[in-house]
Amino acid sequence: LQVGEDPAGRKYCDQQLMRRFSRSKCTSVILVLNISELQVSPDATELMSLAILFKFKDIAEQAAQQHGGDVVQAVQKRAVRTVFALMPSAVSAFEMAILTMLRMKEVYESLPPGTAEDVISLQIGMATGEVLDLGGFNAFGDPVNTSFKIAEDLAEPWEVCISPNTMEGIPAHMTRAFDFEVKEKKLSGVTISYHCQNWHTDAVRANVLPR
Numbered sequence: 706l707q708v709g710e711d712p713a714g715r716k717y718c719d720q721q722l723m724r725r726f727s728r729s730k731c732t733s734v735i736l737v738l739n740i741s742e743l744q745v746s747p748d749a750t751e752l753m754s755l756a757i758l759f760k761f762k763d764i765a766e767q768a769a770q771q772h773g774g775d776v777v778q779a780v781q782k783r784a785v786r787t788v789f790a791l792m793p794s795a796v797s798a799f800e801m802a803i804l805t806m807l808r809m810k811e812v813y814e815s816l817p818p819g820t821a822e823d824v825i826s827l828q829i830g831m832a833t834g835e836v837l838d839l840g841g842f843n844a845f846g847d848p849v850n851t852s853f854k855i856a857e858d859l860a861e862p863w864e865v866c867i868s869p870n871t872m873e874g875i876p877a878h879m880t881r882a883f884d885f886e887v888k889e890k891k892l893s894g895v896t897i898s899y900h901c902q903n904w905h906t907d908a909v910r911a912n913v914l915p916r
Contacts, residue, residue, distance in 0.1 A: 730791045730792065730793070730833070730834075730836045730838065730844070730848065731791075731792045731793070731794055731795050731797070731798040731831060731832070731833045731848070731871055731874070732789070732790070732791060732792070732798075732831065732832055732833070732836060732844070732846075732848045732849050732851075732852040733769075733774075733789075733790045733791075733792055733798045733801060733802060733829065733830070733831050733852060734787065734788070734789050734790075734829065734830045734831075734852040734853050734855070734856040734857075735765055735787070735788045735790070735802070735805060735827055735828070735829050735856065736786055736787055736827065736828040736829075736856050736857065736860075753816075755784070757812060757825065758784065758786060760812055761786075761788070761809060761812070762776075762781060762788055764805055764808045764809060764812070765788040765790065765801075765805045766781060766788070768801045768804040768805045768808070769788075769790040769792065769801050771801075771804065772792065772797040772798075772800045772801045772804070773792070773793045773794075773797050774790050774791055774792035774793055774797055774798070774801065775790065775791060775841050776788055776789060776790045776791075777789040777790065777791060777841065777842070777843055777844055778841060778842050778843075779842055779843040788805075789844075789849075789853075791836065791838060791841070791844055794874060795831070795833055795867075795871045795872070795873075795874030795875045796874065796875055796876070796879070798831050798871070799831070799865075799867075799875050799879060799880075802829045802831070802865050805827070805829075806827055806863070809825060809827060812825065813825045826862035826863050827862070827863060828856050828857070828860035828861065828862060828863075828864060828866075829856055829860060829864070829865040829866065830851070830852040830853065830854070830855030830856030830857070830859070830860055830866050830867075831852055831855070831865070831866070831867045831868060831871045832847075832848040832849075832851035832852040832855065832867075832868040832870075832871055833848055833868065833870050833871040833874060834846065834847055834848035834851075834870070835847075835848070836848055836849060848868075851868055851897075852868075854892065854897070855867075855868065855897070855899055858890075858892055859888075859890055859892075859897065859899060859901075860901070863904040864901055864902055864903075864904055865883075865901075865902040865904075866888075866899050866900070866901050866902070867885075867899060867900045867901075867902075868899055868900075869898055869899070869900065872885070872900045880902075883902045883903070883904075884902070884903040885900045885901065885902050885903070886900070886901055886903060887899075887900055887901075888900075888901050
């Protein structure tokens with residue numbers, strides 16, 4: 706049987722894969738930006754940028770594991786400015802994001818004096834739903850696509866953007882201090898609604914943003 710040529714066969718294979726590997730997860734995508742614009746010599750810039758990138762990946766992986774999740778190895782092992790994590794709940798994903806930001810703040814503060822504030826910045830997207838989890842090596846599904854789209858196309862530097870169903874899973878007392886607001890944007894003809902964390906309030910800047 707050539708499954709690729711048989712719609713019924715493809716459907717059966719998809720069903721078997723989902724039955725075996727489908728998990729309800731909160732996916733979190735964290736992007737690191739602008740780490741190459743350091744005010745040092747070109748040779749030192751490249752080395753320092755790589756050091757910051759791998760430090761970031763290590764920080765995010767530890768934060769994910771500390772809150773009961775883990776990073777997806779297909780992304781983690783590559784020298785790309787992205788961490789992709791599968792978390793057991795919306796609460797754990799939110800806690801992982803905050804912890805990662807706090808620890809990256811420490812990395813920023815260790816950079817040479819005079820480094821611009823936007824040299825290191827994070828953009829985070831979260832979504833929840835059924836995910837095809839291939840044992841932590843890779844993952845697929847609508848929540849994966851949504852979290853990547855939110856992080857890459859909607860989030861501004863130092864923002865956490867969360868899908869509505871993920872936001873419902875986070876108790877209000879955990880988000881109250883961070884001034885979330887509801888936003889809508891149209892991407893590729895589709896209107897996306899999401900909750901955006903305003904990191905520019907005095908309270909958040911004092912505790913999270915680099916100073």
